[in-house]
Amino acid sequence: MAKGRLIGVFVLLSMLLFSCGIKTSEEDVDNARTASSHVEKVKASREPKEQVEVKQGISITAIGDMLIHSSVYDDAWNDTGYDFTPMLEKVKPFISDATISIANQETMIGGTELGLSTYPAFNSPQEVGDALKWAGVNVVSLANNHTLDRGEEAIQRAIKHWETIDMMYTGSYKSERDREDLRVMETEEGVSVAFLSYTYGTNGIPVPEGKGYLVNLIDQERIASEIEVAKEKADVVVLSLHFGNEYERMPNQAQKDLVQFVADQGADVVLGHHPHVLQPVDWVIGEDGNRTLVIYSLGNFLSGQDEFYRQIGGVFKFHVTKTLSDGKTEIEVHSPEFLPTYVKYEQGRGYEVIPMFQLTNQELPNAHNHYEEIKAHMSQWVPELKFIENEKEDES
Template sequence: MAQGRYGRHVRRDPHVAARGAALIGLLVVCVACIAAWFACNRPWAGTGSDNGPERVALQRDSTVPEPVVRHPGNSPDCPDDDCIAMLVNGDLLFHPELWVNFEGPDTTATDGTAFDFDPLFEPMRRYIDASDIAVCEFETPIAERGGPYAGYPVFNIPPEVADSAARVGYQACTHATNHSWDQGAEGIQRLTSTLDSLGIAHTGSYNTEEESYEPLLVESPTGGGTLGIVTGTVSLNALTPDYDWRVDRLRDFGDPNHDSDIQKAVDKANKAREQGADVVAIAMHSVQEYLTDADTWQVAEAHELADTGAFDLIYGAGCHCAQPIEQYNDTWIIYGLGNALTVDAPPENIVNNQGITARVQFAGKKGQPGTWRVSRIDWLPTANKRQGVYQWCPLSEDHPDGVCWSEDYDAQVRQRIWDVVYSMGADQDVVREWKITDEL
């Protein structure tokens, strides 16, 4: 193709020209739309005052979420929003050879001065203060103030035991044991009314059938949540109450009442949750004594209760001996806490003079079922004497109050109980020996 003198002739592609025209048309349409939107909405317009257009402040939804209020309580390392630290220990088992050491000037006095058991309980205080809810096991009925009193086999112990339990800080007690019917309905009435008068919540034996179907709920004073407590005993020492509802039972396999006992315990646990309990614990009272291993009833009964899924913790007393801790089916079981306070037993039953105090930490979110679990168990071996004097005594390796028997013997007992506690494979990252000086 020839070139003109004004340069090379450029051949135009009609398709390119068409595309360019389309783009220009689209741009014109967009500009027109934007102009129309501004004309209609006039975002700069104010109220139309003579001073000209006013700017309208941009409104934004600036809701700030409320902060989560945590209630770690007295637990040392609460891993969630809320925690409840429950302290439990073994039987308050009082024989005449024990209470005679704490007599007042007049053991027939009815004003609370017949006995003074405060020195016996007092060393517990620092451990109770390091917990949220402390729960005792009241092994026996109590006498009227001023007596008469009675020891084994049909107990009727000084009521000043309950006075001192309240003063040291117990908020609740269970009392479904093999001695619950020792003094019949009158004994139950004396114990329950005395605990009521002292402000100690309680469950296990009852004055009315209606009461027997109600679970015990205890609100944590630190705000962490609500604890439900259920209990039951395998035996009443062959005694038969006037009504079966008098004492919570967990009778053995083969007993015609076994299934109904389990169902009643589960029903009470479920009712506790309906009434606001975040966690539910059950206390089992056994009768096979001085065993380092859990007996067949304890294991079978605890496993059956755990299989129901109704309980966050199962713990036991009655064997008068320290026993293993086990995690079964995601439920923690403390088989035997031994004795909290008791008289010396002869050498062949030396384990009677020892016990365990445990602080069980439940963690979760208050009011939210399904969030709660046992996150830690601190256990403490204990003795019934300090330097020959009856007094609750921690056998802790850190000796916050000095030795109980002697350095060597304390170490032997502590090691024996350590071996027992872990004999069923308890996870040592969860189950830990309690050394309170580390927390202080």
């Protein structure tokens, strides 16, 4: 009997141990499971991700010749100093209504310490620069036929002032090292713009030996090289070209040929000066099929010249869109706009730049017809050119 009981107890213990072993094994399996180990769940196939497209945009405005004759700076004198801001007050909202604005500073702002002078050897008050800054300009082109009028001293004084007011300048430099520092404006919108500037000559004044950095002369080899560098460092390349024949309202063949050359190099925009009158807007196709936007001449923006077409300039505006898609970047310059302007004054006093669409017949006889003629002239090659005619208020 005792032996039988012992056998029964042994069998019972073995069964208990066996059942415990199985449970432990099952727990081990459960603990080892992951979310993907449940055989009853079938993985859903993932849909391909939608292509992400990001667009970033800026606008750029450009104005023509700031050609400061003695009548203009005399009118800016107010017994305590020079103040050019009232002359730009009515156009400030249109200049500043852009991400970047560039002006052609035709006369060096060497300042009063050097002695002010006018044609044929210009030197202007430094307050001209202050007024441009106030109006919303943040880049100035300095390469033109008057760059060397008063020599290196005027250039160095002018550049020192541009640096003091934090204004980007291009086309004339204080040293070779300064010249090699490509001017690129980085915007908050993530679009970068390079600015280059060149002139056909310097009114016969020789460039000082070893100091070619004082003024960029038009040289196709240099231009091609600098455009190539600019395209690597910036999204958009804008060239200021001082060229053409004075007082001619249409570009000559040399202008067209040079614009075609820079378009073939991949320049995005060309801003022309020197004729002192407006020349039309156009699109030029480069050899790679790229489109280059050009305004052959922006005319005089502020000057003391007194013939009708020399009193007309404008604010040229265009837009840039940068599209990031599928690892690729595309840049598009598009939607050009133009605001014709008129320099109003009487007997050498009261200089004021006024949008032409705001002019009355009292300010300019037959104002409407003159305005319509300018619109037709500027848009003859680009019928879709938009003219800015909405009132803007100065928000500063």
